């Protein structure tokens with residue numbers, strides 16, 4: 001928790017021991033200028049559900065401090081500072097009223113369009129007026145632009161940032177831009193988008209993020225796979241029957257039809273979040289944990305995936321999807337998809353990877369299920385009870401458990417299914433599991449890349465020039 005003057009912010013290069021206990025291996029830069037965090041699309045779903053709550057959690061842990069950090073929301077909606085604060089207040093949990101209002105006071109709102117200089121000039125003016133802090137020296141200010149927006153407006157927004165809002169700093173200051181998935185709609189549009197952004201910003205200034213890479217159990221995947229002798233000999237076609245990577249949500253588009261209908265569930269979830277998880281499950285061991293080495297192994301496994309067979313794809317749309325006023329009446333955009341990936345390599349030949357994602361289903365869950373083949377020569381006749389299965393539950397209630405067959409306690413020689421269970425809530429009772437976006441935002445502020453990354457880089461994509469995979 002921040003507060004006392006003795007606790008200084010890691011974002012300013014000084015270390016709060018209480019905050020860093022959970023983040024021992026994350027290095028922070030020695031930058032000390034004022035930090036402005038600008039959330040573009042501040043009126044939207046991502047901003048209220050994830051971005052502002054993550055910033056609030058960072059504030060509560062002392063990573064963001066009054067006086068050093070200013071937060072700005074920007075969108076077209078007409079709102080006051082207070083209007084934005086009210087809109088997000090209900091999503092900020094677990095603090096005293098006093099702490100909550102301290103955080104909310106850091107936030108200012110600027111309204112403007114995404115393709116016209118006037119709004120961005122006003123934004124620049126507002127940022128500049130607030131770019132003052134105890135430690136700020138000319139040339140040190142840092143500006144982080146977070147695009148919580150549909151990708152269709154990234155090019156115009158980036159042009160505006162470039163022409164109106166770059167940090168005037170020339171010393172240790174910087175301007176960084178975070179862009180969300182989906183990065184384009186297909187290869188052509190992704191390349192075009194990359195070229196457009198590449199003309200405006202250096203690769204070091206651009207952070208293409210995938211928040212699933214920031215989830216605790218996704219971060220754990222490489223450790224599990226490559227630090228445990230136990231799994232090494234089993235993780236292949238000889239032992240594994242199939243792998244299922246599943247995302248379900250128990251709510252629909254919730255007024256986000258304007259964005260969602262242009263993309264659909266495959267581009268919203270499968271092509272990015274589930275594919276990143278797939279890569280971590282299926283790839284070979286990287287040479288090291290450097291983002292370049294991890295990227296290389298991800299690329300290799302993706303290159304080994306055969307063309308998807310249309311007979312192995314199921315698409316659907318939930319009843320009521322078109323009742324959302326932001327969804328066109330004639331929409332046939334899928335809100336559910338199941339796709340089978342087949343990896344044509346020595347390790348995985350013949351093992352289907354089933355990637356499934358759906359909105360407005362009966363429950364909310366994201367998990368990986370690794371189903372093992374039956375033990376040969378079943379003297380216990382226990383096949384019907386189910387096979388060995390290793391489950392990694394990303395959310396809710398992070399857990400990993402191994403379903404296995406055991407002797408039923410008692411005099412009789414009978415078997416039953418049981419579990420070796422590592423539920424985080426029970427095992428790590430005093431540990432607060434960070435939200436994915438907390439990690440992502442800290443990674444970006446600290447410029448976390450190949451020489452600094454702590455584990456699995458949370459920044460997701462290779463540039464088309466193949467230069468960086470941060």
Ligand SMILES: NC(=O)C1=CN([C@@H]2O[C@H](COP(=O)(O)OP(=O)(O)OC[C@H]3O[C@@H](n4cnc5c(N)ncnc54)[C@H](OP(=O)(O)O)[C@@H]3O)[C@@H](O)[C@H]2O)C=CC1
Nearest residue numbers: 041043044045046075076077148149180181182256258259
């Ligand atoms: N929602 C989530 O949980 C997550 C979302 N994302 C990504 O974040 C990005 C934004 O998603 P999300 O916040 O859900 O989307 P929203 O539909 O809520 O859009 C965000 C804001 O963008 C503006 N906007 C919406 N549609 C358009 C449009 N067609 N043209 C111009 N501006 C528009 C609106 O602001 P205004 O009208 O006020 O300008 C809106 O409030 C997407 O790339 C998504 O993939 C990533 C992870 C999670």
Ligand SMILES: O=C1O[C@H](COP(=O)(O)O)[C@@H](O)[C@H](O)[C@H]1O
Nearest residue numbers: 181211249268269273366395436
């Ligand atoms: O990227 C997205 O993710 C959210 C789900 O994120 P989670 O961390 O809550 O699982 C999804 O609702 C949204 O449609 C999508 O754009």
